Amino acid sequence: MRTTVVGRDDEIARVRTLAHRAATGYGSTILIEGEPGIGKSALLAVAAAEARRLGARVLRGRGVPVEEPPPFGVVRSWLDAELPADGDFALIELILGRLESWCAVGPLVVLVDDLQWADTSSLLLLGRLGRAVGQLPVLLVAAYQPTQQNARLDVLVRSLRGQGAVPMRLDPLTEDDLAELVRLLLGVPPGPGLRELLAQAGGNALYTTEVLGALARTGRLQVADGVATLRRGAASGTVQAALLDLVQRRLEPLSADTRDLLRAAAVLGPGFDLTELAAVLDRPVISLWQPVSEAVTTGLLVDAGDQLVFRHELVRQVLAGGLPATAADALRLRAGRALASAGARVERVARHLTAVTGLAPDLVDWLARAAEALVVRAPELAMPLLERTLAQRSAEAPAVLRLQYARALLWAGRPVEARRAAQAALRVPGTPPVALHWLLAQAYLQSGRAGSARTVAERVLASARCGDEEAARFRALLALCLLLSGRADAADASAGTALAGADGYVSAYALTVRAGVQLVRQRPQAALHLADRALTALGSDPVQPDRPFPPHLVRGFCLLELDRFAEAEAAFTEGRRRLGRTFRTWHHMALARLRYLQGRWNDALAEIRAGLDVTDCPGLAGGLRSQAALIAVHRGEVDAGSPHTPDPHPYWGWLRLAARALRCERDGDPERALLALLDAAGRGLPGSCLAADLARLAASTGQRSRARGLADGYDRVAAEHPGPHVRATALLCRGVAEADAALLLAAAQEFGEAGRPLYEGYAYEEAAALLAATGSRVRARSALDSAVRCYDRLGAAWDLDRAQARLREAGVRHRHIRQRPKTGWESLTQTERRILGLVAAGRSNPDIAAELYLSRRTVRNHVSHILAKLGLSSRVELAVSAYENGAVG
Numbered sequence: 001m002r003t004t005v006v007g008r009d010d011e012i013a014r015v016r017t018l019a020h021r022a023a024t025g026y027g028s029t030i031l032i033e034g035e036p037g038i039g040k041s042a043l044l045a046v047a048a049a050e051a052r053r054l055g056a057r058v059l060r061g062r063g064v065p066v067e068e069p070p071p072f073g074v075v076r077s078w079l080d081a082e083l084p085a086d087g088d089f090a091l092i093e094l095i096l097g098r099l100e101s102w103c104a105v106g107p108l109v110v111l112v113d114d115l116q117w118a119d120t121s122s123l124l125l126l127g128r129l130g131r132a133v134g135q136l137p138v139l140l141v142a143a144y145q146p147t148q149q150n151a152r153l154d155v156l157v158r159s160l161r162g163q164g165a166v167p168m169r170l171d172p173l174t175e176d177d178l179a180e181l182v183r184l185l186l187g188v189p190p191g192p193g194l195r196e197l198l199a200q201a202g203g204n205a206l207y208t209t210e211v212l213g214a215l216a217r218t219g220r221l222q223v224a225d226g227v228a229t230l231r232r233g234a235a236s237g238t239v240q241a242a243l244l245d246l247v248q249r250r251l252e253p254l255s256a257d258t259r260d261l262l263r264a265a266a267v268l269g270p271g272f273d274l275t276e277l278a279a280v281l282d283r284p285v286i287s288l289w290q291p292v293s294e295a296v297t298t299g300l301l302v303d304a305g306d307q308l309v310f311r312h313e314l315v316r317q318v319l320a321g322g323l324p325a326t327a328a329d330a331l332r333l334r335a336g337r338a339l340a341s342a343g344a345r346v347e348r349v350a351r352h353l354t355a356v357t358g359l360a361p362d363l364v365d366w367l368a369r370a371a372e373a374l375v376v377r378a379p380e381l382a383m384p385l386l387e388r389t390l391a392q393r394s395a396e397a398p399a400v401l402r403l404q405y406a407r408a409l410l411w412a413g414r415p416v417e418a419r420r421a422a423q424a425a426l427r428v429p430g431t432p433p434v435a436l437h438w439l440l441a442q443a444y445l446q447s448g449r450a451g452s453a454r455t456v457a458e459r460v461l462a463s464a465r466c467g468d469e470e471a472a473r474f475r476a477l478l479a480l481c482l483l484l485s486g487r488a489d490a491a492d493a494s495a496g497t498a499l500a501g502a503d504g505y506v507s508a509y510a511l512t513v514r515a516g517v518q519l520v521r522q523r524p525q526a527a528l529h530l531a532d533r534a535l536t537a538l539g540s541d542p543v544q545p546d547r548p549f550p551p552h553l554v555r556g557f558c559l560l561e562l563d564r565f566a567e568a569e570a571a572f573t574e575g576r577r578r579l580g581r582t583f584r585t586w587h588h589m590a591l592a593r594l595r596y597l598q599g600r601w602n603d604a605l606a607e608i609r610a611g612l613d614v615t616d617c618p619g620l621a622g623g624l625r626s627q628a629a630l631i632a633v634h635r636g637e638v639d640a641g642s643p644h645t646p647d648p649h650p651y652w653g654w655l656r657l658a659a660r661a662l663r664c665e666r667d668g669d670p671e672r673a674l675l676a677l678l679d680a681a682g683r684g685l686p687g688s689c690l691a692a693d694l695a696r697l698a699a700s701t702g703q704r705s706r707a708r709g710l711a712d713g714y715d716r717v718a719a720e721h722p723g724p725h726v727r728a729t730a731l732l733c734r735g736v737a738e739a740d741a742a743l744l745l746a747a748a749q750e751f752g753e754a755g756r757p758l759y760e761g762y763a764y765e766e767a768a769a770l771l772a773a774t775g776s777r778v779r780a781r782s783a784l785d786s787a788v789r790c791y792d793r794l795g796a797a798w799d800l801d802r803a804q805a806r807l808r809e810a811g812v813r814h815r816h817i818r819q820r821p822k823t824g825w826e827s828l829t830q831t832e833r834r835i836l837g838l839v840a841a842g843r844s845n846p847d848i849a850a851e852l853y854l855s856r857r858t859v860r861n862h863v864s865h866i867l868a869k870l871g872l873s874s875r876v877e878l879a880v881s882a883y884e885n886g887a888v889g
Contacts, residue, residue: 005042006184006205007177011168015043016050018166019139023054023107025876027133029160032143034170037206040143043168044111047141051109056139057102059110063117063144064270070347071380074112074122092125093577097846099129100136104844107137115144116153120380123156130160135845135863135875172203181205182228185212186221191229194221254298258291262300266319267331268352271307276348279338280331325357332356336363346370347378354385358392364401371404376544379411399431406439410446411545419443434466441477442546446582448620454481469506472498473547476509480549483516486650492517505547508538512551519554520651522717524561531555548582550575553590560594562723563754568594585611585620589652592627599757599794600831601631606861623652629659633666634758636797654680658690661697666798670701678706688714688729692759695736699766700806708737724754732763741770745783758799761790765803772807780807795829825885827869835862839875840882 005012011032018028030047032040044060051058061074070076075095102108112118112126126142133140142160144153161167173181178198182190190198198208215221220231251259264280265272274292278285292308295301301308310316320328335352340363349370353359359367367374367389374382386405390397402425409418422440425431437460444453457478460466466474475498482491495513502510511534518527534551552575559568569591576587588611595604608624657680664673674697677690691710698706714730728750735743748763764787771780784807791800821827828836831852838848845859852859863875872878 005039005046006181007173008039008043008170011043011170012046014166014168015047015141019047019050019054019056019109022109022137022139023056025107025137025874027136027138027140027874029130029133029140029163029165030142030168031157031160031165032141032168032170033146034143035204036145037204038170038172039205040170041113042205043170044113044141044143047109047111047139051107051139054107056107056109056137057105059099059108061110061112061118061122063112063114063119063122069117069119070351070378071119071121072125074118075125091121092128095125096128096132099138100132100844100846103136103138104842104847108139110138110140112140112142115142115156116150118153120152123152127156127159130156130163130165132845132860134164134873135860135867137876173205173208174203175199178203178208181208182212185209186216186223186228188223188226188228191224191227193230194228197230254294255291258294261288261291262295263319263323264331265301265308266310266316267323267328268335270316271309273307276335276339276344279342279344280335282334282338329356333360333363340366340370345377346374347381350374350378350381350385354381354388359389364389364393364397368398368400371401372407375404375408375411379408382408383412399425399428402428402431403435403439406436406443407546410439410443413545415443415446419447434460434470438470438473438477439546441474442548445477445481446545446548450481450484454478454485457481469503472500472502472506473509476502476506476513476549479510479513483513483520484650488517488520504537504539505541508534508551509547509549511537512549512554515551515554515558519557519561522561522721524558525722528555528558528562531558545582548579550579550583550586552578553583553586556590560590560597563725563756565594565598565755585624589620589623589627592624596627596631597756597758601635601794602829602831602862602865603858605631606858620649620652623649623655626652626655626659630655630662633659633662634794634796634798636801654687654690658693661693665697670697673697674701674703674706681710688725689759691729692732692762695733696762696766699736699769704736704739707733711737724750725756725759728754728756728759728763732759732766735763735770736766739770741767741774741776741779741783744770748783748786757790757794758796761787761794761796761799761803764790765799765806768803768807793830823869823871825870828866832862832866832869835859836866836878836882839863839866840879842879 015030018030021028032043034040048058059078061077063069064073072091099108110129129140179189198211221228222231251262265277268277268280274288275285278288292301296303301310332352332355336349339349339352353363367385371382371386382404386401386408390401390405406418406421406425409421419440422436422443426433426436437456441453441456444456457474460474461471461478475494479491479494479498482494491513495510498506498510511530515527515530515534518530531551531554535555538551552571556568556571556575559571572587572590572594576584588607592604592607592611595601595607605628608628611624612621657676661673661676664676674694677694677697680690681694691714695707695710698704711730711733714726714733718727718730728747731743731747731750734740735747744763744767748760748767751760751763764783768780768783768787771783784803787803788800791803834852835848838851849859867873867878870878870881872881
């Protein structure tokens with residue numbers, strides 16, 4: 001009986017309209033909600049047919065109803081090859097890149113059914129895709145069943161609706177709709193008896209269709225007087241009975257072998273591998289070909305390439321539900337045991353064992369042996385299996401299971417729960433205490449509690465319960481915690497001790513910490529040498545979740561300090577990819593700083609927003625907000641909030657001080673701003689960024705002598721520090737202290753070569769003020785023009801106004817340089833114009849990101865800004881408008 005859609009005219013029209021808009025470059029998202037069989041899949045079929053008519057590429061995905069679905073299970077069919085096991089973040093970026101590349105060729109329609117069963121990784125991916133559809137020729141249509149408890153789905157749905165997704169709730173079909181469905185299927189409308197029976201289907205199109213099919217095939221329908229009615233006695237029973245009858249009757253003509261095969265397969269899940277089923281049934285694969293062929297021929301199974309799947313989930317549920325729970329458990333246990341004996345991949349075995357109520361002793365022993373590999377390959381499967389086994393066999397469970405449960409939680413990115421599991425395991429005699437203390441310390445570290453992690457490491461080392469190799473690991477960990485807490489000297493000592501008995505991994509760990517120490521001591525060249533040694537010691541080994549450390553991050557900061565910005569960005573990007581969740585906020589902070597110094601402030605803000613979404617270290621949220629506040633002050637945005645954090649990070653607390661000082665200056669109190677920065681300088685040589693503001697404030701308040709100590713300090717540092725910005729800072733401070741315009745102009749040139757346009761503008765501004773005071777107005781005007789160009793390029797409206805007002809008092813006005821407007825074509829920055837040209841040329845976001853060395857998220861953010869500035873709503877409009885306005889060749 002063919003599938004027919006009735007009662008959904010409005011929804012069908014909406015789907016077709018949005019598919020057409022996607023084909024013309026206006027992407028959107030549709031969220032279809034409804035109970036099983038209500039017509040969600042039929043609407044997805046309409047979308048697929050319309051997409052094919054429009055020449056769009058169609059991608060299909062579907063959630064799988066298992067307790068722990070495999071990562072990225074919904075989207076694996078979209079890719080040609082196996083997804084590399086490289087962490088959720090990297091895979092999401094890889095898949096989004098593939099989708100955006102396809103969008104550069106033509107429109108894309110993405111159809112996802114049974115979203116309520118989707119795995120976490122797929123939900124994260126779809127959330128990211130939903131935020132990007134406004135810029136891409138994509139129609140994303142996702143269908144899901146309403147659920148009582150599915151927090152992950154609720155988060156995704158709220159997020160997509162917040163991005164403008166179109167909601168479609170499919171209510172039950174009306175009685176008239178059902179009558180029309182019967183008329184289309186049977187050629188005549190239903191009579192009274194049939195209407196009453198179909199009313200039990202609750203307006204569900206699938207149930208209605210299946211019941212009609214069952215009644216028709218069993219001869220229980222008759223047509224009389226132009227209507228379909230039931231034969232005598234056929235109205236007994238319920239819809240569920242009719243469905244059960246349908247399945248049973250479909251099974252009756254089949255051989256007993258095929259029926260047994262289908263019942264076993266139904267327990268294994270919606271899809272199954274033939275080799276796996278053979279192991280469960282303890283039969284050769286060749287002996288299954290005949291029953292499988294029969295099931296496929298009758299339409300109960302469908303060959304999906306690498307798997308056999310049931311034609312409809314309802315059929316599988318009826319088959320599986322017909323087995324007693326004990327029989328279903330026995331089948332799953334048999335599957336797990338057979339696959340374990342056959343040496344199958346541990347995740348395949350675990351997928352069956354997670355569904356049973358308890359494991360026999362032999363399977364508990366298997367789990368003890370396989371747990372380590374299972375945690376690495378599939379932590380989402382390992383967690384429920386280990387948790388249930390520990391709960392059911394608490395007394396006799398092998399100690400290694402408690403250890404691996406804590407480790408699974410850590411690998412799954414749940415450090416708070418990992419800490420609790422490790423603490424609970426430590427209270428049980430027989431558990432490996434040193435290994436558990438390691439996991440406990442890592443859980444503290446990854447949840448931003450470096451002090452607690454340090455305490456754990458110190459206790460283990462004081463207990464003398466670990467061997468030399470383990471002691472070296474804990475000393476390296478202690479060194480990292482000390483460094484993160486701002487205790488560089490103690491960190492260096494602990495790292496040096498760790499190196500004495502270190503293997504490749506611990507050696508790399510300790511060398512990374514020593515590199516960080518040298519960086520804090522303003523010896524970036526020595527630090528870079530140590531960071532490179534750390535990466536060599538690490539080799540090709542991945543940085544794993546239960547032993548994370550940040551070699552690429554430290555190396556990137558070394559390169560940043562040396563003004564080697566392109567290399568620094570590459571190091572930060574690689575570190576973020578390799579480390580996954582761990583230290584992710586640090587990488588966002590690093591990239592925000594890099595882009596701030598380069599003057600790429602929109603990019604910096606994109607990194608700040610991303611970092612605030614995944615904050616994993618106390619103080620970093622405050623640092624990120626303070627960096628955003630600095631940008632806001634420089635841009636003259638009066639609504640910039642006061643950055644506040646009760647516990648500033650030891651390395652980033654100065655950002656809060658800088659933001660507050662600049663706000664004081666902006667609000668007309670430069671003396672107070674200077675005093676705040678002088679207080680910081682009194683505690684040691686401030687960073688070059690603070691020093692630049694301090695020198696500028698000393699000059700503007702007439703306290704030039706205040707800059708002399710800074711000049712002396714930076715002269716000493718510059719003698720050993722090869723970074724151009726350090727020499728520039730020394731020249732700036734000396735030029736202010738000695739009122740020497742030549743030194744200030746030299747500082748401006750050095751800052752320009754270092755790629756730091758804000759401080760280049762500072763130096764030109766101070767030079768202009770000095771030249772104006774000595775009567776060199778022509779040269780003063782030239783320097784002021786250079787300062788204004790720097791500020792204008794940055795969009796630093798406050799700095800630009802300050803410099804103009806300051807020089808105007810001295811009788812110097814700059815040659816008119818029109819400020820960039822906030823909207824329209826003239827408002828676009830240089831980076832935005834480059835991206836605009838590439839978009840107009842049909843380049844995808846991944847291509848643009850690769851060419852401009854940006855992240856795709858940053859490119860997407862730029863495209864959003866461009867669209868907003870130009871008052872456009874799609875990439876297609878952007879391309880057309882660009883050519884019409886001559887913005888591209």
